Amino acid sequence: xxxxxxxxxxxxxxxxxxCRALRATLNxxxxxxxxxxxxxxxxxxxxxxxxxxWRHLVENFFQRIKEFRRIATRxxxxxxxxAAANYLVGAYLALx
Numbered sequence: 342x343x344x345x346x347x348x349x350x351x352x353x354x355x356x357x358x359x360c361r362a363l364r365a366t367l368n369x370x371x372x373x374x375x376x377x378x379x380x381x382x383x384x385x386x387x388x389x390x391x392x393x394x395w396r397h398l399v400e401n402f403f404q405r406i407k408e409f410r411r412i413a414t415r416x417x418x419x420x421x422x423x424a425a426a427n428y429l430v431g432a433y434l435a436l437x
Contacts, residue, residue: 406430 375393378386407413417423
């Protein structure tokens with residue numbers, strides 16, 4: 342699979358997440374559907390609801406740490422200090 346076909350697949354995924362052909366290709370590769378289909382879809386697509394809950398939790402966490410300007414803009418010069426800032430923000434959010 343060449344670069345152009347991968348980028349076309351990604352573009353198709355961005356435009357139509359419920360595309361049958363794309364879902365079939367990903368299913369053949371062993372990918373699991375995590376995001377549920379739209380409620381108005383005539384034939385429901387099975388998805389892993391428990392995995393979706395965890396995915397949503399992780400997405401919300403990243404959204405919360407981006408509220409901290411230092412993390413969002415990566416002011417720290419070294420990887421160590423950036424990791425330390427991430428730990429501090431994570432601890433702060435956990436205690437909130």
